[in-house]
Amino acid sequence: MQPLDSALPNPPADRGDSSRRRKMLVRVTASGVVIAAVLACAWALAYPERAPAAVGDIVEQLTGANPHPVRLxxxxVAPLSAMALLGKQIFFDQSLSASGKLSCASCHSPAHAYGPPNALPVQFGGPSMTLQGDRPPPSLMYLNRQPNFSIGPDTADADTAANFAQEAAAASGVARAQKTAGAAPAAPAMVPQGGMFWDGRADTLQAQAFGPLMNPVEMANKSEADVAAKFEHGAYREQLQQLFGPNIFNDSRLLLSEAMFAVARYQVEDPSFHPYSSKYDYWLEGRARLTRAELHGLQLFNDPAKANCAGCHLSKPSRDGQPPMFTDYQYEALGVPRNGALAVNRTAGYYDMGVCGPHRTDLASQTQYCGMFLTPTLRNAATRHAFFHNGVYHSLDEVMNFYNLREIEPGKIYPHDAQGHVMKYDDLPAKYHANIDTADAPFDRKQGDAPAMTDADIKDIIAFLNTLTDGYQPGAGH
Structure with missing residues (x-):
């Protein structure tokens, strides 16, 4: 139970009648809404110049309600089109893989926020389902708002194909913008933004859906013709002809393009991919209350001197009222430790460097981006069991400890060599270590500094992150 005086804002110095303030102090529980309202009004009468902030602060602290609800x-929501219904069938069709056991839904489970259904760091695939992938599949939720990949402000002629190498070269001399929670997002002049997959190599849901079909460690089809044959002799042959014409099977590339377009339509139209039904969404609208721990976690999340999460994972609704996406769509080099459980990492000299390779090759020469990976949304992050591009961590506690201790106690994050030296940033070649973010809090601290967050802070931040899980029922409890 929190004393009221710990929740009240400090009065102005020139109105400092301490005896009057002490007479106002009573203990109230979170359920004492009536008492809280009376006290808030009394405070507003005593200090009218602080009235809006005072009332809002008191209501928020004492009831967990959002004092400034918005309309998101x-x-x-509408019935799925025939195109989307076809896409749904394709999404769940295991026969489209070489093994006959892998579908889109195998790695993007609807029951797990369209992410992996297990705690493996990466998933298995290939012709016999024995080959290990090298990156954990991101969630497919909310990708309908993902912008196209670009570098710097969108100033190119819409009719001109983007030349990312030229954009990168033009941006190479500009200092990296610092990211601070609560401040306006930095102009993305220096880092890549947008795109899908961890390295942004696909711009559309259609292109993203096509990728796993040919990936040798995923659905592992040998050629486009092999996939087209499966469609031609599959259960929805007639639907394909009805939607795309009787000659659709005469052109394998066109067939695959249209089929993946159907998958994209399913992801766009089906509300389960973008429900915005988390407790936080309802709190924003004034339809749910946050607990004391959740509210404190939100404050820490947004505090530029503490967790500073909102520096990259934006927590406010957009200007047009769309719910917050909890990502700035940009790329960061975070220097997470190497995951020895991945088969690819047992190859000497192999490094996954994100934007500059190995999966995308068009920016391989732009070494200022080596080690950068897409900042994912934190929506439904609490449902995941593999975090970062290499799945090295399996809980939010581990993730938060990484942010908290990476710079001040690297020995707790990274392995040691034979001489006992800490192998800091061990999953990126040393020549690219300058790309790693050391400017944004909490990475701006040095060895010996106090951590940005206490264990209790981390616990509350995780409590808040759990409010970002979809499926909350407003009115079913607080």
Whole structure:
């Protein structure tokens, strides 16, 4: 139970009648809404110049309610089109893989926020389902708002194909913008932004859906013709002809393009991919209350001197009222430790360097981006069991400890060599260590400094992150 005086804002110095303030102090529980309202009004009368902030602070602290509710703009819900219904069939079709056991839904489970259904760091695939992938599949949720990949402000002519190498070269002399929670997002002049997969190599849901079909450690088809043959002799042959015409099977590339477009339509139209039904969404709208721990976690999340999470994972609704996406869509080099459980990492000299390789090759020469990976949304992050591009961590506690201790106690994060030296940033070649973010809090601290967050702070931040899980029922409890 929290004393009221710990929740009240400090009065102005020139109005400092301490005896009057002490007479106002009573203990109230979170359920004492009526008492809280009376006290808030009394405070407003005593200090009218602080009235809006005072009342809002008191209501928020004592009831867990959002004192400034907003109206969020959610996508309209309608019956799925024939195209989307076909895409849904394709999404769950295991016969489209070489093994006959892998579908889109195998790695993007609807029951797990369209992410992996297990705690493996990466998933298995290939012709016999024995080959290990090298990156954990991101969630497919909310990708309908993902912008196209670009570098710097969008100033190119819409009719001109982007030349990312030229954009990168033009941006190479500009200092990296610092990211601070609560401040306006930095202009993305220096880092890549947008795109899908961990390295942004696909711009559309259609292109993203096509990728796993040919990946040798995923669905592992040998050629486009092999996939087209499976469609031609599959259970929805007639639907393909009805939607795309009787000659659709005469052109394998066109067939695959249209089929993946259907998958994209399923992801766009089905509300389960973008429900915006988390407790935090309802709190923003004034339809749910946060617990004391959740509210404190939100404050820490947004505090530029503490967790500074909102520096990259934006927590406020957009100007047009769309719910917050909890990502700035940009790329960061975080220097997470190497994951020895991945088969690819047992190859000497192998490094996954994100934007500059190995999966995308068009920016391989732009070494200022080596080690950078897409900042994912934190929506439904509490449902995941593999974090970062290499799945090295398996809980939010581990993730938060990484942020908290990476710079001040690296020996607790990274392995040691034979001489006992800490192998800091061990999953990126030393010549690219300058790319790693050491400017943004909490990475701006040095060895010997106090950590940005206490264990209790981390516990509360994780409590808040759990409010970002979809499926909350407003009115079913607080």
């Amino acid at each position: 703009q959610r996508p309209a």
